[in-house]
Amino acid sequence: xxxxxxxxxxxxxxxxxxxxxxxxxxxxxxxxxxxxxxxxxxxxxxxxxxxxxxxxxxxxxxxxxxxxxxxxxxxxxxxxxxxxxxxxxxxxxxxxxxxxxxxxxxxxxxxxxxxxxxxxxxxxxxxxxxxxxxxxxxxxxxxxxxxxxxxxxxxxxxxxxxxxxxxxxxxxxxxxxxxxxxxxxxxxxxxxxxxxxxxxxxxxxxxxxxxxxxxxxxxxxxxxxxxxxxxxxxxxxxxxxxxxxxxxxxxxxxxxxxxxxxxxxxxxxxxxxxxxxxxxxxxxxxxxxxxxxxxxxxxxxxxxxxxxxxxxxxxxxxxxxxxxxxxxxxxxxxxxxxxxxxxxxxxxxxxxxxxxxxxxxxxxxxxxxxxxxxxxxxxxxxxxxxxxxxxxxxxxxxxxxxxxxxxxxxxxxxxxxxxxxxxxxxxxxxxxxxxxxxxxxxxxxxxxxxxxxxxxxxxxxxxxxxxxxxxxxxxxxxxxxxxxxxxxxxxxxxxxxxxxxxxxxxxxxxxxxxxxxxxxxxxxxxxxxxxxxxxxxxxxxxxxxxxxxxxxx
Ligand code: GLC
Ligand code: CA
Numbered sequence: 001x002x003x004x005x006x007x008x009x010x011x012x013x014x015x016x017x018x019x020x021x022x023x024x025x026x027x028x029x030x031x032x033x034x035x036x037x038x039x040x041x042x043x044x045x046x047x048x049x050x051x052x053x054x055x056x057x058x059x060x061x062x063x064x065x066x067x068x069x070x071x072x073x074x075x076x077x078x079x080x081x082x083x084x085x086x087x088x089x090x091x092x093x094x095x096x097x098x099x100x101x102x103x104x105x106x107x108x109x110x111x112x113x114x115x116x117x118x119x120x121x122x123x124x125x126x127x128x129x130x131x132x133x134x135x136x137x138x139x140x141x142x143x144x145x146x147x148x149x150x151x152x153x154x155x156x157x158x159x160x161x162x163x164x165x166x167x168x169x170x171x172x173x174x175x176x177x178x179x180x181x182x183x184x185x186x187x188x189x190x191x192x193x194x195x196x197x198x199x200x201x202x203x204x205x206x207x208x209x210x211x212x213x214x215x216x217x218x219x220x221x222x223x224x225x226x227x228x229x230x231x232x233x234x235x236x237x238x239x240x241x242x243x244x245x246x247x248x249x250x251x252x253x254x255x256x257x258x259x260x261x262x263x264x265x266x267x268x269x270x271x272x273x274x275x276x277x278x279x280x281x282x283x284x285x286x287x288x289x290x291x292x293x294x295x296x297x298x299x300x301x302x303x304x305x306x307x308x309x310x311x312x313x314x315x316x317x318x319x320x321x322x323x324x325x326x327x328x329x330x331x332x333x334x335x336x337x338x339x340x341x342x343x344x345x346x347x348x349x350x351x352x353x354x355x356x357x358x359x360x361x362x363x364x365x366x367x368x369x370x371x372x373x374x375x376x377x378x379x380x381x382x383x384x385x386x387x388x389x390x391x392x393x394x395x396x397x398x399x400x401x402x403x404x405x406x407x408x409x410x411x412x413x414x415x416x417x418x419x420x421x422x423x424x425x426x427x428x429x430x431x432x433x434x435x436x437x438x439x440x441x442x443x444x445x446x447x448x449x450x451x452x453x454x455x456x457x458x459x460x461x462x463x464x465x466x467x468x469x470x471x472x473x474x475x476x477x478x479x480x481x482x483x484x485x486x487x488x489x490x491x492x493x494x495x496x497x498x499x500x501x502x503x504x505x506x507x508x509x510x511x512x513x514x515x516x517x518x519x520x521x522x523x524x525x526x527x528x529x530x531x532x533x534x535x536x537x538x539x540x541x542x543x544x545x546x547x548x549x550x551x552x553x
Contacts, residue, residue: 002272004322005252006047006254006277008046008481009046009363010047010364010365010471010472011045011256011363011364012045012047012048012049012368013368014049014051015367015368015420016028016030016032016033016051016053016062016075017051017062017439018420018423018433019032019033019368019423019433020033020035020423020433021433021434021435021436021438024434025436026436026438027074027434027439028423028433029074029075029076029080030075030076030080030081030083030084031076031080033048033084034080037087037088037093040093041091041093043371043461043464043465044465044473046093046472047093047095047193047363048095049096050095050096050097050098051098051330052065052097052098052100052198053075054066054068054069054070054071054072055067055070055072056072056105056107057105057107057165058072058074059105059163059166059388060163060389061330062100063100063162064100064104064107064163064166065105065108066105066107066108067108067109068104068183069183069186078190081190082191085190086191089191094193094254095191096193096194096196096254097187097195097196098195098198099184099196099197099198101169101180101197101200102161102168102169102198102200103166103167104166104167104169106164106167107165110122110126111125114128114158115151115152118156124170124176125169125175125176126158126159126170127158127168127170127210128151128158128159129156129157129158130154130155131155131157132155133155135148135157136148136157136211136212137211137212137214137215138215138222138223139215139224139226140224140294141163141226142162143162143164144221144295144396145396146223147160147161147226159205159209161202161230162199163388163389163392171203171239181247184243185247188247193253194248194256195254195256196256196257196258197256197259198258199258199259200257200258201232201236201258201259202226202230203236203239203240204234204235206228206230206233206234208229209229209230218293219294220293220400221294221396224294232262237275243275248277254277254363255277255278256277256278257269257275257276257278257279258279259279259280260282261279266316266317266319266320266321267319270322271320271321272320272321274321278321278362279324280329281323283312284306284309285326285332287301287305287309288338288414289414295393296410296414297410298410298414303493303514304493306339306496306513307493310356310360310496311498314361314485314498315487317362318361318484318485322361322362322363323360323363324362324363324364325361325362325364325365326365326366326367327339327353327354327367328366328367328370329419330367330416330419331419332367333413333414333415333416333418334370334374334376334419335353335370336349336353336373336374337375337376337413339353340353344544347373347458347459347533348533348534348543348544348545350373351463352545353513354460354464354467355511355531355533356509356546358467358471359467359471359498359500359509359548360498361484366464367419369424370464371464371465372424372451372460372461373460374424375443375445376413376443377417377418377421377443378443378444379412379418381408382408382411384441385411385415386440387416389416390411390415390416390417394407394408394411421440421441421443422438422442423451424442424443424446424450425450425451425452426450426451427452430442431443431446431450432450467531474530476505476507478502478504479501479502479504479507480500483501483505484500485499488524493514494512494518495510495511495512495513495541496510496513497510497511497524504552505551505552506551507530507548507550508549509546509547509548510541510546511544512542512543512544512545514544516543517540517541517542518540519539520539524549526551527549527550527551529547529548530548530550531548532545532548533545533547
């Protein structure tokens with residue numbers, strides 16, 4: 001197994017808009033991140049992933065970029081970003097950026113020229129089709145609306161996989177690809193150590209995407225899902241190889257791609273000389289949803305299934321490459337609400353969940369607030385939601401005569417704003433996030449869940465800190481980083497158990513992910529306990545007990 005600097009990393013994801021406001025406009029900013037570097041250093045993380053901070057009209061909170069070379073004024077200036085990189089480096093922390101290049105904003109000057117001048121070179125930076133007046137076909141965007149948007153009152157339509165304010169870029173175009181590569185080099189020179197690459201599986205569009213025809217709909221809206229047309233299409237690797245050879249590999253960057261890779265492609269994507277350092281696996285973070293009629297809905301799942309999905313994912317990735325265990329991000333609700341029944345929420349269950357994923361093989365990710373055990377926001381109506389994705393979905397439901405209440409109930413537990421409410425620093429007004437009303441409401445539970453609990457004996461933060469120390473700074477760091485993964489399977493559905501091992505140690509991670517006691521098999525009783533989220537150590541696992549134990553070989 002090749003050693004790489006980023007294999008020793010623990011990544012902390014920051015959603016800048018919601019992290020810390022320092023200039024009293026209710027919006028988080030880069031100076032706010034600088035202010036809390038001490039906090040992050042205390043937690044022990046050594047890499048920060050910044051969600052997009054480029055100039056943007058913020059239709060999708062920065063995932064709609066209007067200028068790839070400038071920091072958005074609401075977050076600060078390019079100098080602020082350089083200062084952040086410098087300050088972070090003094091703590092030994094690296095910064096990676098979000099690379100959003102499947103699409104840009106409809107406010108980007110490329111797009112504006114493309115719209116105004118059908119013959120300009122920028123028109124071919126986008127996917128624009130001229131028809132006799134109808135939309136080219138009935139493909140549905142991920143936001144639930146048509147993927148084609150008419151330009152003014154012309155017969156030209158542009159393609160957007162996401163919101164209509166996010167026109168897709170045309171990767172067939174060599175000059176576009178060159179522009180993107182130059183832009184990446186620009187940020188690399190500023191000290192950026194890598195990229196989290198957004199929606200990358202959609203870069204290549206199949207021929208059928210442009211066909212003039214009405215495809216057999218898969219929903220009552222008369223449209224058909226975009227995935228089979230644009231996700232992981234044959235030939236996408238060519239574009240990705242170019243990025244790897246021109247940028248990622250040249251500068252020894254860390255890259256994590258947002259893409260679900262099928263088993264037969266995994267080694268090409270993350271194997272030796274793979275396209276990326278690692279990819280996010282959705283299989284266990286999306287196990288609570290399913291697609292019906294082209295739309296996502298909640299589904300019931302079991303702990304057994306969760307366990308199987310995690311084990312499958314680890315086994316598949318281990319065969320050729322490196323993983324990126326995570327529970328949360330800015331597109332997911334809070335993990336504690338997803339995986340733990342409401343009645344069981346508390347210190348033990350939250351730390352059991354943390355133990356479950358943190359020692360898996362790969363570079364672990366923590367999303368802001370996860371280390372405090374932050375919970376979903378108690379949304380009461382759609383007006384409280386800020387996410388365009390949720391608003392589009394809701395309005396579309398109303399338009400199509402669907403049950404809007406049912407859609408709202410789904411969004412309440414699954415909506416992305418659950419993870420986007422302000423970081424809860426303390427018990428001051430607005431949770432210490434800002435001195436004025438923030439852009440999105442603070443979760444009222446900040447009075448008890450906040451970063452002031454750090455020193456309490458039973459603090460979720462303290463537990464995360466200890467997990468990070470074990471993984472990075474203890475004598476078991478090598479084993480917990482490079483050691484192999486082995487699933488330990490027993491009859492008990494709620495018992496999740498695996499080990500990490502090398503020539504020196506075997507480290508066993510045992511979790512009771514339920515409330516009924518589980519008696520441990522004899523072979524799992526002996527060893528030195530490294531971590532225990534409860535007091536008991538009596539050969540049984542009590543309600544939501546998690547134990548990490550080591551044996552010398
Ligand atoms: C990714 C991002 C998400 C964004 C979408 C479009 O899935 O994580 O937040 O809305 O891409 O850029
Ligand atoms: Ca601000």
